Amino acid sequence: MQDPTIPLLHKLVSINSVNPSLEPGGAGEREIAEFIAETMVAAGAEVEVNEVAVGRPNVVAVLKGQKPGRSLMFCGHLDTVGVDGMEDPFNPIERDGRLYGRGSQDMKGGVAAMMGAALALAKSGGLKAGQLIIAAVADEEYESLGAEAVAKRWHADGAVVTEPTDLLVAVGHRGFSWIEIVVEGRAAHGSRPSDGRDAIFWMGRVLSRLEALDRDLQRRPPHSVQGTASLHASVISGGREMSTYPDRCILKMERRMTSAEPKGIALKEVEAILAALKSEDTEFQSSAKLMFERVPFETPKQHPLPQLLEQALQSVGRPVKHGGVSFWTDAGVLASAGIATVVFGPGGEGLHTPKEYVRLNEVLACRDALAQLARSFCG
Numbered sequence: 579m580q581d582p583t584i585p586l587l588h589k590l591v592s593i594n595s596v597n598p599s600l601e602p603g604g605a606g607e608r609e610i611a612e613f614i615a616e617t618m619v620a621a622g623a624e625v626e627v628n629e630v631a632v633g634r635p636n637v638v639a640v641l642k643g644q645k646p647g648r649s650l651m652f653c654g655h656l657d658t659v660g661v662d663g664m665e666d667p668f669n670p671i672e673r674d675g676r677l678y679g680r681g682s683q684d685m686k687g688g689v690a691a692m693m694g695a696a697l698a699l700a701k702s703g704g705l706k707a708g709q710l711i712i713a714a715v716a717d718e719e720y721e722s723l724g725a726e727a728v729a730k731r732w733h734a735d736g737a738v739v740t741e742p743t744d745l746l747v748a749v750g751h752r753g754f755s756w757i758e759i760v761v762e763g764r765a766a767h768g769s770r771p772s773d774g775r776d777a778i779f780w781m782g783r784v785l786s787r788l789e790a791l792d793r794d795l796q797r798r799p800p801h802s803v804q805g806t807a808s809l810h811a812s813v814i815s816g817g818r819e820m821s822t823y824p825d826r827c828i829l830k831m832e833r834r835m836t837s838a839e840p841k842g843i844a845l846k847e848v849e850a851i852l853a854a855l856k857s858e859d860t861e862f863q864s865s866a867k868l869m870f871e872r873v874p875f876e877t878p879k880q881h882p883l884p885q886l887l888e889q890a891l892q893s894v895g896r897p898v899k900h901g902g903v904s905f906w907t908d909a910g911v912l913a914s915a916g917i918a919t920v921v922f923g924p925g926g927e928g929l930h931t932p933k934e935y936v937r938l939n940e941v942l943a944c945r946d947a948l949a950q951l952a953r954s955f956c957g
Contacts, residue, residue: 581942582694583693583694584677584938584941584942586617586693586694587677587682587686587936587938588670588677590613590689590690591668591670591681592668592669593613593668594609594668595607595610595658596659596680597658597717597719597720598634599717599719599720600660601660604660606657611627611635611636611714611716614656614689614714615627617697618637618696618712621641621700622641622700623639623696624642626638630717630726630727631716631723634716634724635716636724636728637656637713637714638713638728638731639696639712640709640710640712641696641700641705641709641712642709643704643707643708643709643957644704644706644707645706645707646707647705647706647708647709647956648707648708648735648736649710649711649735649956650710650711650734650737650951650955651712651734651736651737651917652692652696652710652711652713652737652738652740652948653715653739653740654688654692654713654714654715655716655718655719655725656716656724657720658681659719663932664680667680670682672938675938675939676937676938677935678933678934679934679935681934682926682934682936683926683929683934684741684929684934685740686936687923687940688740688742689740691941692712695945695948695949695952696712696952699949705952705953705956705957707956708957709956710952715727715908718908721870722908722911724908728912729911730915733917735955736883736917736918736919737912737917737919737920738887738920738951739908739912739921740922740923740924740944741903741907741921741923742923742925742926742929742936743903743922743925744899745896745899745925745943745944746900747898747900747920749877749884749900750803750804750874750875751902751903751907751921752807752904753834753835753836753873753875753906753910754835754872755832755833755844756830756831756869756870756871757830757832757833757845757848758828758829758830758866759784759828759830759831759852760826760827760828760865761828761829761864762777763775763825763863765822765823765824765825766822768823769821774823775825775861777816777824777825777826777827778817778827780827780862781816783862787851788831788851791809791847791851792808792809795808801836801838801902803902804836804902807833807836807839808834809834810831811829813829813830814828814829814830830869833847835874836874837876845866845867845868848866852864852865872910872911873910873914875907875909877913877919881918883918883920883955884900884920886951886954886955887947888900889954890948890950891943896943896947907921909921922948924936925937
């Protein structure tokens, strides 16, 4: 007889929930949210469904214990990236212990695990104490509107974000800043170099300094959990036509930060580079602005949540792995709201690629560890 969490995962992957902010015309989270809400209501949970944008709901389901105790949140996002290059992205295929399909690893495997844990607890009589909050949120792949709405409305004594970590108990990750740099040149006919100022050449000076800064950042001693800071040039555009000096060049870059760095460091570094280039060449014209930023997260060192999760993982026969993850998650939003958080979920391969899959045995191990954690943490 098939484990009930596997058909649940099949259903989640079969529902198109491409983020419409990433892909115009994307289906969004409405259909998958409705399915989750119905499933959790049938299990006896108290369920709220709230839109965070038009047609884009969060689902929050609560299982209350028999007496007061600590509250624990399991949080996972419902949206996925696009499906370019995939022949049949919403037809989940099982092969060699893996389930393939868009969102299978990122992160419907984790959503299935946290739902499966809640359903198993409800079936076995519920929690003896405390409460379990299942937060299935919208928009993590773009602006995390869903997690921000949950963090404003709900509080918990601890939270697990079930992103794919290969069952590593992750107690931190870096934050990031997106910065736009504009260099202004002067348009002129290509035959008149004395009249023109080449904005693309000048942006080359900026890129050279940014590359040197990135090398310096990655040579510095790493944060014990989050690793080293870094940056990269993401998108660049400039120029009008072949015979004209480009009067403008725009660079959009990303800077990854650790908890050891001061707030606002990314923009300050860029502004210092631009100021230095201006001092070397008074004709150099530029500006920079912060487009978007997310802070790093780190689980408080004395909080019991990581240790209890590690004990739960051991109790289901899995080795304990402890550390940080390289990617940003909604844990940053929850931690900023004062909720001690870890990231823990089933692994696979092919994040954001046409060959995405999740390992089914890790989905089941994650579910069992989460159920055991809820019993020990809430009680």
